[in-house]
Amino acid sequence: MDAFTRAWYALERHYQDTCHILLRDRFAAEPDRFERMHERLDGMLFDYSKNRFGEDTLQLLCRLAETADLEGKMRALRTGAKVNGSEGRAALHTALRLPDGADAVYADGRDVLPEIRRELNRALKFAHSLDDGLYQGITGKRIADFVHIGIGGSDLGPAMCVQALEPFRRQISVHFVSNADPACLDEVLCRLNPETTMFCVASKSFKTPETLLNAEAVKAWYRGAGFSESETARHFCAVSADTEAAQSFGIAAERVFAMYDWVGGRYSVWSPVGLPVMVAVGGARFRELLAGAHAMDSHFFHTPPRRNIPVLMALIAVWYNNFQHADGQTAVPYSHNLRLLPAWLNQLDMESLGKSRASDGSPAACKTGGIVFGGEGVNCQHAYFQLLHQGTRLIPCDFIVPMTAQGAEDGRSRFTVANAFAQAEALMKGKTLDEARAELADLPEAERERLAPHKEFPGNRPSNSILLDRLTPYNLGMLMAAYEHKTFVQGAIWNVNPFDQWGVEYGKQLATTIIGELEGGTSVHDASTEGLMAFYREC
Numbered sequence: 001m002d003a004f005t006r007a008w009y010a011l012e013r014h015y016q017d018t019c020h021i022l023l024r025d026r027f028a029a030e031p032d033r034f035e036r037m038h039e040r041l042d043g044m045l046f047d048y049s050k051n052r053f054g055e056d057t058l059q060l061l062c063r064l065a066e067t068a069d070l071e072g073k074m075r076a077l078r079t080g081a082k083v084n085g086s087e088g089r090a091a092l093h094t095a096l097r098l099p100d101g102a103d104a105v106y107a108d109g110r111d112v113l114p115e116i117r118r119e120l121n122r123a124l125k126f127a128h129s130l131d132d133g134l135y136q137g138i139t140g141k142r143i144a145d146f147v148h149i150g151i152g153g154s155d156l157g158p159a160m161c162v163q164a165l166e167p168f169r170r171q172i173s174v175h176f177v178s179n180a181d182p183a184c185l186d187e188v189l190c191r192l193n194p195e196t197t198m199f200c201v202a203s204k205s206f207k208t209p210e211t212l213l214n215a216e217a218v219k220a221w222y223r224g225a226g227f228s229e230s231e232t233a234r235h236f237c238a239v240s241a242d243t244e245a246a247q248s249f250g251i252a253a254e255r256v257f258a259m260y261d262w263v264g265g266r267y268s269v270w271s272p273v274g275l276p277v278m279v280a281v282g283g284a285r286f287r288e289l290l291a292g293a294h295a296m297d298s299h300f301f302h303t304p305p306r307r308n309i310p311v312l313m314a315l316i317a318v319w320y321n322n323f324q325h326a327d328g329q330t331a332v333p334y335s336h337n338l339r340l341l342p343a344w345l346n347q348l349d350m351e352s353l354g355k356s357r358a359s360d361g362s363p364a365a366c367k368t369g370g371i372v373f374g375g376e377g378v379n380c381q382h383a384y385f386q387l388l389h390q391g392t393r394l395i396p397c398d399f400i401v402p403m404t405a406q407g408a409e410d411g412r413s414r415f416t417v418a419n420a421f422a423q424a425e426a427l428m429k430g431k432t433l434d435e436a437r438a439e440l441a442d443l444p445e446a447e448r449e450r451l452a453p454h455k456e457f458p459g460n461r462p463s464n465s466i467l468l469d470r471l472t473p474y475n476l477g478m479l480m481a482a483y484e485h486k487t488f489v490q491g492a493i494w495n496v497n498p499f500d501q502w503g504v505e506y507g508k509q510l511a512t513t514i515i516g517e518l519e520g521g522t523s524v525h526d527a528s529t530e531g532l533m534a535f536y537r538e539c
Helices: 003-018 023-029 055-067 070-079 093-097 113-131 153-164 182-189 209-224 229-233 243-248 272-281 283-302 309-323 341-353 385-390 412-429 433-439 445-455 473-494 502-518 527-538
Strands: 038-041 044-047 145-149 173-177 197-202 236-240 256-258 329-333 372-374 397-402 463-468
Touching (some): 038 283, 044 473, 055 309, 070 473, 093 113, 093 283, 093 473, 153 173, 173 272, 197 272, 209 502, 243 256, 272 283, 283 473, 309 329, 502 527
Parallel strands (some): 145 173, 145 197, 197 236, 236 256, 329 372, 329 397, 397 463
16 A cells, blocks of 8 residues: 555544544634634735644645655646646746746746746736827727637636726726627627727637637627728737737737747736736736735745645645535635636636546546635625535635725625624534524523524534735735645645646537537437537527
C-alpha cells in the first residue's frame, strides 16, 4: 500500500471515529477555536472554525496533500511545466499578474514575461484612449458604450469583475453578450448608438460559434444603419490566441490583443480578456486587481499548508466531498455587487474538476468534482437556505462578506453583514427540541408539542466565512486567486487535470452536426433526438 492510500484510509477511519462530535460541543470545549482556525491576509479574513473537524483532522489532511506531492505540483504550476497534460500545455495564469521586475517565467523554453507586459500595456493604452476620448467612432463621436462578446471563461470572469467593481466605474458603460439566443444581443443593441459603441470579440480560438454568430449579427446591425464594412471595422476590437483569424474577420491588427495558449479561458481575465474591466474601472484599478491576485499567489506558493488559505479551502472541500459524502457546495456573497461570483465559481470548479479520468487517462480513483451553486445573500435565505438548515442533505457553505458596502450607510449594510454572521451561527449551532419547546412556552402543551419538532434545527452544518474589509479591486483579486488555487489543489489531490474541458468540446462537436441537419437533409440519431429535431422542423 502506497503512502497516499495509507493517508486516505487514515482519514476514513478518523471520520468514523469523530463523526459523532457536534460543532456546538467543539466550540464549548475549545474557547480558542476561532483563534486557532482563522487566517488573515491583508484585507481578507478566512474563518474555517465552523467545520466538522479538529486539529487532528487537519494534520491528516495535510499528510494526504503531502503524499499527493502537492508541493511538487505547485512548483510545476509556478514554473511553467506542462501541467495540462492532455493538451500538452503549461497553465501560467499566475504569470499574468507578476509585478514588474519579476524573474523570468518560461513556457516551452521561452520567457513569456516580455509578451505579457507588451500585450497588457497595449490593452491598457487602448482602454485609456477610449476613456479619454482619444479614440473615436467613425463619425468622430466619443465611445460611450463597450460591448464584450464572448462566452464561458471569456465572459464570466470579466462580467463578474465589472459588476463587482461597479462603484469604481468610469464613464463608459460596459455590456456583455454571451448567449447565441438572439434576445441576448437584441436587448443590448436596442439601447445603443452604433456611432458611439465599441465591440470586443473575445475568443481564444476565434472559432467559438456563439461568439462569431453574435459578432456577425453586430456587423449586420451596422449594415442596417448604413455603415460600410470599413466604417464598421473601426468599432471592433478583439482578444484571441489566433490573432490572424481575428484580423481575417476584419479587425485591424492594432486593435487585436493576444491571449495565450498556456492560459485557459476560465483563468484568462488577468490577460487582455480583461479589457472590459480595464475600460470599466481604468488601468490603475485593473493593476490593483492584478496586485491582489499576485498577493494571494505569493501566499499560496510560499506558505506552509497548515496556514495556507487556498490549501485549507481545498482540504476542507476534499474532507466533505470524499469522506463525509456531501451533496454539494454553496457560495453565498453577501454583496449585491458580487452577485455574479457564484456563476464564476460554478464554472471554475465544475469545468475544472468534473472529470472521471485521472491525469494519465485511467479511471479516477475517487469521487471528484462536486456540485457548486450559490446566489446573493440575503436573497438566498428566502430560497434554498431552508434546505441547508433543515434538509436531509449535507451542503457546506462559503459566506463571502465585505464589511462595508459602497454607498450611503443607513443601516442596510449592517443588516446584511449581521444576517451573514447569523446564518453561519445558526447552521453551526442549530436548535434542539428542548430549545424549541422553551421558545413556545406560552402555548398550551399540546400545541407546543405539535409545533416544536418543526422548529428544531439539526445544526452541525459546516461553513467557511471569507470576510473582506472592503470590496476593492485588490481584495477581489485576492478572492478570485484563492478560489483558483483551491481548485488546483483539489485537482492535485484527486489526480485530475483541472485545465482541460473535453466534455464541453464533445457537445460543440455534436451541435455542429445538428445545426445543418435542422435545416433539412438526412440525420441519424437516437429516437429521442430525432423526435426533438422533427418538432423543431414542424415549428
